[in-house]
Structure formats: C-alpha cells, structure tokens
Amino acid sequence: MILIIDDDPSVTTSLALLLKQTGHPSQSASSPAEALALVERDNFDLVLQDMNFSRQTSGQEGIELLQQIKARNPNLPVILITAWGSIGLAVQGIRAGASDFITKPWTHQQIIQAVNTALGLAAANLARAPSQLPGRDELDARYNFKGLTGRDPKFLRVLELIGRVAATDASVLITGESGTGKELIADAIHRNSHRRGAPFVKVNLGGIPLTLFESEMFGHVKGAFTDARSDRKGRFEMADGGTIFLDEIGDLDAGSQVKLLRVLQDRTYEVVGSSTTRTVDVRVISATNRNLSEMVAAGQFREDLLYRLNLIAIHLPPLRERAGDIPLIANHFLENLAKVYRRENLSISEAAMRWLQNQPWPGNVRQLRHLIERTLLMSDKDLLEVRDYELTLEMDASDERRETLPQVGSMTIDEMEKAMIIKAMKHYAGNISKVAEALGLSRAALYRRFEKYGIKV
Numbered sequence: 156m157i158l159i160i161d162d163d164p165s166v167t168t169s170l171a172l173l174l175k176q177t178g179h180p181s182q183s184a185s186s187p188a189e190a191l192a193l194v195e196r197d198n199f200d201l202v203l204q205d206m207n208f209s210r211q212t213s214g215q216e217g218i219e220l221l222q223q224i225k226a227r228n229p230n231l232p233v234i235l236i237t238a239w240g241s242i243g244l245a246v247q248g249i250r251a252g253a254s255d256f257i258t259k260p261w262t263h264q265q266i267i268q269a270v271n272t273a274l275g276l277a278a279a280n281l282a283r284a285p286s287q288l289p290g291r292d293e294l295d296a297r298y299n300f301k302g303l304t305g306r307d308p309k310f311l312r313v314l315e316l317i318g319r320v321a322a323t324d325a326s327v328l329i330t331g332e333s334g335t336g337k338e339l340i341a342d343a344i345h346r347n348s349h350r351r352g353a354p355f356v357k358v359n360l361g362g363i364p365l366t367l368f369e370s371e372m373f374g375h376v377k378g379a380f381t382d383a384r385s386d387r388k389g390r391f392e393m394a395d396g397g398t399i400f401l402d403e404i405g406d407l408d409a410g411s412q413v414k415l416l417r418v419l420q421d422r423t424y425e426v427v428g429s430s431t432t433r434t435v436d437v438r439v440i441s442a443t444n445r446n447l448s449e450m451v452a453a454g455q456f457r458e459d460l461l462y463r464l465n466l467i468a469i470h471l472p473p474l475r476e477r478a479g480d481i482p483l484i485a486n487h488f489l490e491n492l493a494k495v496y497r498r499e500n501l502s503i504s505e506a507a508m509r510w511l512q513n514q515p516w517p518g519n520v521r522q523l524r525h526l527i528e529r530t531l532l533m534s535d536k537d538l539l540e541v542r543d544y545e546l547t548l549e550m551d552a553s554d555e556r557r558e559t560l561p562q563v564g565s566m567t568i569d570e571m572e573k574a575m576i577i578k579a580m581k582h583y584a585g586n587i588s589k590v591a592e593a594l595g596l597s598r599a600a601l602y603r604r605f606e607k608y609g610i611k612v
C-alpha cells in the first residue's frame with residue numbers, strides 16, 4: 156500500500172490512478188496531520204509526499220512532515236515531490252532521509268521508475284540477513300561471483316551488498332581507488348540481476364570528446380551534423396532492457412552533466428537531429444575514483460546528478476586495507492599466468508608473500524597483477540622470492556627516474572607538456588586511461604590537450 160500526500164486533490168487523484176494502473180493500491184492524505192495519523196495506524200510500503208502545503212512555499216512544512224514520518228517509521232521509504240527548480244530543498248530532503256525525489260511537472264515514467272526502484276530497494280533491505288555477514292561459500296551458493304577473488308570481511312560486505320542490490324533497478328555508484336575492481340563489480344551486479352540476458356553496455360565517459368557526448372550517448376540521425384553520414388545508435392539505446400555502465404563519471408563536464416541528468420530522471424531522451432522523444436528501460440551503474448562529494452562542494456559536479464547516481468553507494472576499499480586477501484589474489488593471478496606462459500610449477504615463497512602483503516599498492520589489484528606478471532617474465536625460477544619482486548619494483552621505478560629535465564631555455568612549458576604527453580602515449584601504447592592516470596589528468600583534460608597541441612590519437 157502506497158500513501159500519497161498532497162493538498163491538491165487533482166494530484167492525489169491522478170497519482171492514485173497511475174499507481175493503480177501499475178498494480179499498486181494507494182491511499183491519500185491531504186494534510187500533514189491526516190498523513191501522520193494514517194502512518195501511525197496503517198502499514199505502508201512507500202510514501203509519495205508533496206513538499207508544499209497551505210500557502211507556505213518554502214517547503215519547510217514538507218521537511219518537517221518527512222522528519223515526523225521517519226520518526227514514526229524509519230524504514231518507510233519516502234519519495235518527495237518538489238517544485239521544479241527547488242533542488243536545494245530536494246537535497247535537504249534526501250539528507251533528512253527521503254529515498255528519492257521527483258520534480259514537478261513529473262512524467263508518468265518518472266513516477267513509475269521512482270516507485271519501482273524504492274519498492275525494490277525496500278524489499279532487498281528486508282531480505283537482508285539481520286545479524287551477521289554471510290561467509291564466502293554462502294554467498295557463492297546464492298550468487299554468481301565468479302572471478303571476484305577475496306574473503307576479507309570488507310570485501311564480503313561488498314559482495315553481500317552487490318547481491319542485495321542486484322535484484323533492484325536502483326542506480327549504483329561504485330567508488331574506490333584506481334585498480335580496486337570497480338569494473339568487475341559493475342559487471343557482477345548486471346550478471347546477478349534480472350537483466351542478465353540483456354546487454355551490459357560500458358561507456359568510458361572520460362574518453363568521449365565534449366562535442367560528441369550527445370551523439371555517442373543518444374545516437375544521431377543521418378544529416379544531424381556534417382559528419383553524420385548515416386543513422387547511429389546511441390549507447391542508451393544499445394543498453395535498452397539491460398544495464399549501462401558509466402565509467403569515470405567524475406570526468407563529465409557541466410554541459411554533459413545536465414544532458415545526463417535528464418535521461419536519469421525520466422529515462423527519456425532525444426536522438427540528435429530528431430525531435431521525437433524516446434523512452435529507455437535501463438539500469439544505471441556508474442563508477443569513479445574521484446571524490447564526487449568534494450567535487451560537488453567545489454562546484455564541479457551537480458549535486459542533483461550525484462543523488463540520482465548514488466541511490467546505492469558501493470565503496471571498494473583499497474587493497475592495503477584488505478591485505479589478508481593478497482595471498483589469495485596473488486595465487487589466483489599466478490595460476491592464470493602459469494597457464495598462459497605454460498609454467499605449471501610456479502609458486503611464491505612464504506617470505507615473498509609476506510612482503511607482498513606489506514606493500515602499499517597505490518595501484519591496487521591491477522598493480523599486484525602487473526608486478527606478478529612482470530616478475531614471472533623476468534625470472535626463470537619456479538619459486539619466486541622477495542628479491543625477484545623487489546628487483547621488478549626497482550626496475551619499474553628507475554625506468555621512470557632515468558631521464559632528467561631538459562636545459563632551461565631549451566623548451567617552453569607547452570612544448571614540455573606536449574612532449575610528455577607524446578612520451579606517455581608511446582609508453583602506454585595509446586591507452587588513454589593509463590596516460591591520463593600517469594600524468595595526473597582527467598581524460599577530458601587530456602583530450603583538450605590533444606586538441607590544443609594537435610596530437611593525433
């Protein structure tokens with residue numbers, strides 16, 4: 156049963172009708188007092204709540220009502236309906252415990268999307284084992300976590316969360332340092348969801364030049380712009396029925412953030428060069444190694460977009476915080492590599508394993524895999540020891556230190572920057588994400604420099 160709270164009877168009536176059509180019975184209340192009485196008396200699954208009552212338009216009454224509902228039933232999900240443009244109020248509401256917000260004028264699609272997501276999430280929360288963390292075997296019996304190695308409690312907590320949220324359609328934001336496994340996690344969510352038979356479309360937002368963002372995401376029709384020689388499908392259309400993975404979401408510029416917000420709000424968009432509005436059924440997972448809350452505070456990322464993306468937050472702890480898993484992961488990589496290089500009897504000495512566990516791993520699991528692979532290629536011994544790993548690490552470091560800075564007066568800063576970018580492009584064989592990471596730039600910033608210096612990718 157859903158509770159609709161609004162002082163405008165035409166709103167409650169139309170919402171009730173829409174909910175009924177989608178299989179959700181509802182009741183209505185026209186004032187905060189009436190709403191609270193109903194919440195105390197009946198068991199609701201969800202509340203849809205307007206923010207403005209009487210003539211007051213600041214929304215404070217709405218915030219108070221939300222707090223009172225939450226005080227009576229903390230687990231009851233509340234979706235706020237706010238006036239267009241009052242994002243500040245919506246954000247305040249989310250902080251006060253609302254699970255989502257919809258801005259007026261809303262579309263049917265938006266309401267249905269928000270209601271289904273909130274109900275799905277609440278169901279997943281209920282299904283959660285109340286007390287202790289399930290073990291790895293238990294998780295493996297319930298879900299498909301193939302390829303995700305680890306038994307550390309911090310990692311198991313992540314797996315448990317994935318299992319619970321996979322069944323819902325809620326947007327998930329995955330955060331964590333570079334190389335912690337964010338992409339693997341996104342893939343696992345899709346694989347364990349009801350969308351598993353439909354596409355999983357990965358989009359690297361840092362790798363799309365500003366001017367191509369819309370056409371890449373939403374597609375274009377032939378003739379939409381000079382280079383549009385034929386119709387092109389956008390990523391959202393490709394992902395229809397499935398999951399879209401928006402990687403490096405922190406690299407989005409302000410204009411693209413607005414364009415993305417719209418499709419996340421109501422799952423509609425327009426193909427570039429066409430005026431018909433399309434609807435898409437897609438689950439959104441995003442990832443970043445940047446701190447989006449800080450970016451919001453610095454005015455670099457839209458707060459409303461962050462809330463849309465972040466219905467569920469999954470944080471992957473860095474490898475050094477789950478060092479207990481290092482032997483497991485190291486052996487997992489060693490086994491795979493042994494097959495690839497046909498060196499069946501490889502192993503890592505106990506001392507070397509302890510040494511591996513004590514490294515800081517700024518590049519996390521990816522760095523561990525690289526070190527194991529490079530060390531194995533450097534040595535023809537079957538038993539790999541501390542000294543072998545130290546040597547590889549030292550070599551990696553001295554590779555980077557060997558060359559010194561050019562003479563003063565021989566180069567401008569711009570020339571140096573250009574040379575450095577070209578060098579990094581060669582070093583990483585044109586892998587944009589690695590180049591950007593090595594130079595400490597966002598991919599968008601790197602692309603701007605490609606343009607500035609006329610570097611062909």
Ligand SMILES: Nc1ncnc2c1ncn2[C@@H]1O[C@H](COP(=O)(O)OP(=O)(O)OP(=O)(O)O)[C@@H](O)[C@H]1O
Nearest residue numbers: 302303304332333334335336337338339444520521
């Ligand atoms: N728990 C794990 N078990 C096995 N392999 C893992 C695990 N976590 C990460 N890896 C491996 O480590 C590498 C890096 O993982 P992934 O690409 O998912 O990281 P990421 O967090 O997306 O990094 P970035 O921020 O740099 O994009 C991949 O080769 C992945 O297969």
Ligand SMILES: [Mg+2]
Nearest residue numbers: 337338402442
């Ligand atoms: Mg990644």
